[in-house]
Amino acid sequence: MARVIKQKPMNWVERLYVFECLRGLMTTLKHAARGLFRYEELPTISYPEGQPEIRNTYRAKHRLMLRPDGTPRCVACGMCAAACPAHCIFIEGTQSEDGRIEKRVMRFDIDHLTCVFCGLCVEACPVDALRMDTKKISFEHRTRDEFVAHLSDLIDWNPADYPDDAQSQVAPGGTKNKQALETWGLEVK
C-alpha cells in the first residue's frame, strides 16, 4: 500500500530563502557558541583516552559462561554454529567426563573477522552458554589468525566485571560460586 505524502507548498517567506537562511544560521550559531563557550558539554568524546559508555545489551565480543566448577557451560550442541549467518563459529565436541552431561566442547572458535555481531548465536544457545556482553568493542591484532577467538580466550573473563549478573557470579571467583558449587556437586537422581 503506497502512502501518499502531501507536501505543503512553501509560503512566500520560505520561498524568499533569505529568512530560512537566517534560521539555519541561528541554529549553527547556537551549536558553535556551545562548542566555544561550553566546550566540555560537547557530545563527542576524545576516543582512545575517553571511553564511551556501553550498555549491557550492546552486542560486543563473545564470552562463554562457566559452570561453578569452571568448565564451560557449552554442551557442543552446535545450535549457535547452525544459527550463525556468517558461518564464523566452529565447534568440536567430545565426551564429557561428568556423567551427568553427555558432551563437552573441545574446540570453540569464533572468527571475529567474519562475525557480523548479529547476536543470533546468543539467542540460539539452549543452555545460556554464549553471551556477547563483554563490552569489548575494539579489536586490534597483527595477524588474521589472532582475530580468531579460541576456547581459552572465550572463557577468560572475570566475574568481578559483571557484578549485577547473577549467572556470572556462579563461575569460579564469583560471589555465588561457593553456594552454587554445593548445589552443583549434588548427585542428580
Add this chain to the structure above:
Amino acid sequence: MEFITNAVMEVVNSKTWIEWLITIAKFALCFVPVCYILLLIPMERRGAGFMQDRQGPNRSYIKIPYFGKIRALGYIQNMCDGTKLFFKELHTPTGANKIIYNLAPIIPFALTFLVPCVMPWFGTMTFTFGDSVVSIPGSIIDSDVGVLLLFGISSLSAYGAVLAGWASKSKFAYLGSLRTTAMTVSYEVCQGLCLMGLLLLVGSFNLTDIVNWQEHHVWGIVAQPVAFICFLIATIAETGRAPFDVAEGEPELVAGYHTEYGAMQFGFFYMGEYAHIGICSLLISTLFLGGYAVPFVTTETMQANMGITLTALCGVLAFLALAFLHMIYRYSRKLAASKQSNKAVILQEYKLYKLVAWVATLVFVAGAIASYMFVNPGSTIVNGAPVYGIGVALGTAVIHLLVLLAKSVIFCWVWIWVRWTLPRFRYDHVMHLGWKIILNIALLNLVVTAIIAKLVGGN
C-alpha cells in the same frame, strides 16, 4: 651626478625623520592579511567542528622537556599541516605549460600584499613634532581613487585561477577555472554597483574620506542596509566559498582550477583564498561598519580623553582574559572529574594557560589604573583644532587598528559561519542570483539613494 643627489636629497628632506620612519613602518601593515591566514585556518577548522558538535582538530602537540605536551588549543595541527605541505614534492603534470603553471599560484598570494596598501588602517595621524605639525595618512597609499584601486588590484586574483586552469592541461581544472572566472567577474559588477550608493552619499572615492564620513554621520550599514546585504552576498560569492563554491564540485570538477596542484603550490592557492577573505572582511568593515572608527566616539573626543580611552581598552582586554580564564577553569574542573586517561597531561597544559591569563589580567588591570591616573596629555591649538603629541597620535592609531581588526574578525566569522550552514547553490542559480536579483536590487538601491540624497540635499 650632482643633479641626482640634489633630487634625492630634496625627496629626503621633504619629510622629517619621524615622518619617514612612520611611513616606512606602515609597510608592515601589508602583512596583516597574511596574519589573517594564521587566524582563519584554525578558526575555520575548529568553528566547523563546533557547528557540527565535534571538537575539531586538537590532537597534535609539541613536547616540551620538563613540562609536558602543548596542544595550543589545537593550533599545532595547522602548523603540522603547513609543514607537511611545505616539504612535499612539487609536481608538474605532463603537457602542462611549466612556466605559467608554476607562476599561477603565486598571483593570488602576491596580491594579498598589494591590496592592503590602499586600506586605511587608522585615521590620519596629526601631531606636533618639534615646532612643526606632522600629518601622516592612515593608508600606505592615500589615493583619491582608493576604492577603484582596491577593486582593480583584488580582481586581478582571477588571473591566478585562469592561468592555473589553462596551464594545468586538465579538463577539470579548465572547467573549474572557467566557472570561477565567470562567477568572480559577474559578482564584481554587483559589488561595484552595491557600493555606488555609499559613494554617492560620501561623494569621494577616497577610503579615508568614506570612513571619516561614517565616523561623523552614520555607519554605512545604517545608511545603506540593502547595499550592505547585497555587498556581503556578492563578496562571499567573489571569494568563491560555500555556498557559492561552484568552482569546486567533488563529483563534477574535482577541486576546480587547482586540481592538478599539490604541495605548497596548492598551499598558495589555499592561503590566497584565506587572505582574500581577510581582505574582504577588512573591506566590508571599512565600507559599512565604520572602518577604524570606534563606535559612538569620534576621534576628537577620544584624543581629548586619552587616559579614559586607554582605561576602557585595557578593561575590555582584561575582561576577555577573565572570560578565557573562566572557560579554562570550568573545563579543567570537568576534565579532572572525568575518567579520561590523558587528563593529567591536559591539565598540566591548562596550568600554563591559567598562569598566562592571570598575568595578562593583572597587567591589563594595572595598565587601566595607570592610564586613568597618569595619562593626561596636553595639546596645542592649531587652526582652531587641538593637536597632540606623538604619543597620543600613536595611541589613537593603535586603538583604530585594533578596532578595525576586531570588526573584520567578526566578518571573517561570518564567512566561516555561512560556509558551514548553507548548502551550495547550483551554477545556474548562482548566475541567476547575481545577474537577475542582486544586480537589480543594487541598481534600485542606487536610484533610491540618489533620489533621497537629492531631496534631502546631501552631496
